Amino acid sequence: xxxxxxxxxxxxxxxGQNVTFRCDPISEHNRxxxxxxxxxxxxxxxxxxxxxxxxEKSRLLSDRFSAERPKGSFSTLEIQRTEQGDxxxxxxxxxxxxxETQYFGPGTRLLVL
Amino acid sequence: xxxxxxxPQFLSIQEGENLTVxxxxxSVFSSLQWYRQEPGEGPVLxxxxxxxxxxxxxxxxxxxxxDARKDSSxxxxxxxxxxxxxxxxxxxxxxNNRKLIWGLGTSLAVNP
Numbered sequence: 001x002x003x004x005x006x007x008x009x010x011x012x013x014x015x016g017q018n019v020t021f022r023c024d025p026i027s028e029h030n031r032x033x034x035x036x037x038x039x040x041x042x043x044x045x046x047x048x049x050x051x052x053x054x055x056e057k058s059r060l061l062s063d064r065f066s067a068e069r070p071k072g073s074f075s076t077l078e079i080q081r082t083e084q085g086d087x088x089x090x091x092x093x094x095x096x097x098x099x100e101t102q103y104f105g106p107g108t109r110l111l112v113l
Numbered sequence: 114x115x116x117x118x119x120x121p122q123f124l125s126i127q128e129g130e131n132l133t134v135x136x137x138x139x140s141v142f143s144s145l146q147w148y149r150q151e152p153g154e155g156p157v158l159x160x161x162x163x164x165x166x167x168x169x170x171x172x173x174x175x176x177x178x179x180d181a182r183k184d185s186s187x188x189x190x191x192x193x194x195x196x197x198x199x200x201x202x203x204x205x206x207x208x209n210n211r212k213l214i215w216g217l218g219t220s221l222a223v224n225p
Contacts, residue, residue: 004155040199040218040220042201042215042217042218043156043201044215045212045213045215048212056212091155091156093155101146101158101161102146102158102203102213104148104155104156104157105155106153106155107153107154107155109153
C-alpha cells in the first residue's frame with residue numbers, strides 16, 4: 001500500500017490556461033475527496049465520490065471546475081480558464097467504506113501567474 | 114460561520130514546554146479526528162475519537178473527546194521541535210453524507 005498519490009506535485013500556469021490534476025487513492029478505498037487549501041487555513045471541501053458516483057459538490061466549485069472518477073479508482077480534477085484566485089494547494093483524500101477516516105495525498109500546489 | 118473553532122490559532126513555545134490545543138463546536142459529532150500537517154505536505158491522521166469522554170494517547174500526545182461529543186483537546190507534553198506543524202481537527206456530523214467539518218488549524222512552532 002503506497003498511500004494516496006497525486007500528480008503533479010507542483011504546477012505553474014498562466015491565467016486563462018486549463019490544468020488537470022490526478023489523484024490515485026489507496027487501493028480498495030471507495031470514497032475519494034478533493035479539497036482546496038490556502039496558506040495557514042484548513043482544507044475546504046470541493047467534492048466527494050463514492051466509487052464512480054460524484055455525490056456532492058461544494059458551492060466553492062464553480063463551473064470552471066470539474067472532477068471525474070470514471071472507473072471508481074483514480075480521479076482527475078480539471079480547472080478551466082484558471083484565475084489567480086485559483087492558486088492554492090489541491091488535496092485529495094481517500095477513505096475506506098466504514099467510518100470517516102480520510103487519508104491524504106501530498107497535494108498539488110498550483111500557482112496561477 | 115465556522116462550525117469548528119480551534120484555539121489558539123498560533124502558538125510559539127520553547128522546547129520542553131507543555132501545550133493544549135482546543136477544538137470547540139456547538140454541534141455534536143459522531144467522530145472527531147486530529148491531523149498534523151507540515152508545510153507543502155498533506156495532512157497526516159493522528160487519531161480518531163468516537164466515544165464521548167474518550168481519551169487516547171500517542172506517545173507525548175493526549176487526545177480527549179468531550180462527554181457531549183461537541184469538543185476535543187490535544188495536549189502535548191514536553192514539546193520538541195519535531196512537533197512543529199499545523200494541527201487540524203475535523204469532525205463528522207451524523208447524517209452529513211460522510212463529509213468532514215474542518216477547523217482552521219493551530220499553527221505550532223517549537224523553538225529549540
